[in-house]
Amino acid sequence: MSIERIDVNVTSPGRNFVTVKVTTSDGIVGLGDGTLNGRELAVVSYLRDHVAPTLIGRDESAIEQTWQYLYRSPYWRRGPVTMAAVAAIDMALWDIAAKKAGEPLYKLLGGASRTGLLTYAHASGTTIEKLNEAIHGYVEQGFGAVRIQAGVPGLDQIYGVHDSDPGGKYEYEPAGRADAGAAMRPTEETWDTRAYLRHLPTVFAGVREEFGPELRLLHDGHHRMSPIEAAKLAKSLEPYDPFWLEDCTPGEDQAVLRLVRQHSVTPLAIGEVFNSVYDYQTLITERLIDYVRSSATHAGGITGLRQIMAFAAVYGIRSGFHGPTDVSPVGMAANLHLGLAIHNFGIQEYMPHSETTLSVFRTSYRFENGLLHPGETPGLGVELDEEAAAAHEYVPAYLPVNRLRDGSVHDW
Ligand code: GCO
């Protein structure tokens, strides 16, 4: 049997998604997620113009060989666009292999190492009171871990900080959307690191006071600190026993994490913008992080992410796979199958998709008693309703821009 057709679907049911559909000569269909937030169409072109034509007629079961072919042969290796494209094809081939075996994908990856995946939700609030309200909502739903992000006095809008609406629903999209056809630029936000560093320990104190010691608390620094600022923050959070501090510095400068480690025992998580095992080489071999933040979508698929986790396992480092809404339900399912199978699973991020998104992507994963499970449907367990998808055209949408008070551009 062989790959007969590759289609690239672009749909925007509330947000943009890029999905690859691989069809084999015996009529099996596999899906893969290639969504790269704010740069979706670059991946579409990479797939349609440069990848799909080279794969027709190849053996769909040669997953590792196809991965190596797409990684090595173009000469220009790695990078987010390339690796999202590789990821989409890789996931689709794994989906096909599992459907052919009649098994949920995790069974082909070694079978279940656990009954379900510890999961964290996104809680946020412009004030500590509003944040606590949001956390109560998640605790009631059964979450044993929450990421807490809060407003900082003096700053108007901070990425990832919103109050829940009156119905208690808490949804936000990382990327702002333009009305179809309108010219658009990313939204602009203002940042002040000193104000943030002063305020965040009081947020943790307020949450601990309300919820006690057991609830796992995570925080995302979103690459905004210099190495010494990151060290200061990690140290100042220690009394509140954080589960992790994520992206305390821009992670591509791997060596700076040595400084943070020298000053603090706060666990560190990095990697949502990484796309290969080499981005982790120093971080893993020097044990500078505790959690790998990659997703299958941005790290070369199940094959790429499995490679990273096998390397991390040798150093006792665990997974904390990226699971925002810009990882599609297909990418999310890939994370869940791998997370269920590997021994060094840590925690899974879960930002549930909107009802509109889920009317286009039919999922079989489930959240029960604080744990996610990929479900027992053969393959990844996600279907794309192409008719429903066609009703939602691509809408340009960009992640925000952050500036310091003097107007200079800052990480957001
Ligand atoms: C997270 C992330 C996201 C990213 C988003 C960018 O930890 O979930 O930081 O919110 O910013 O995925 O596309």
Ligand code: MG
């Ligand atoms: Mg993050």
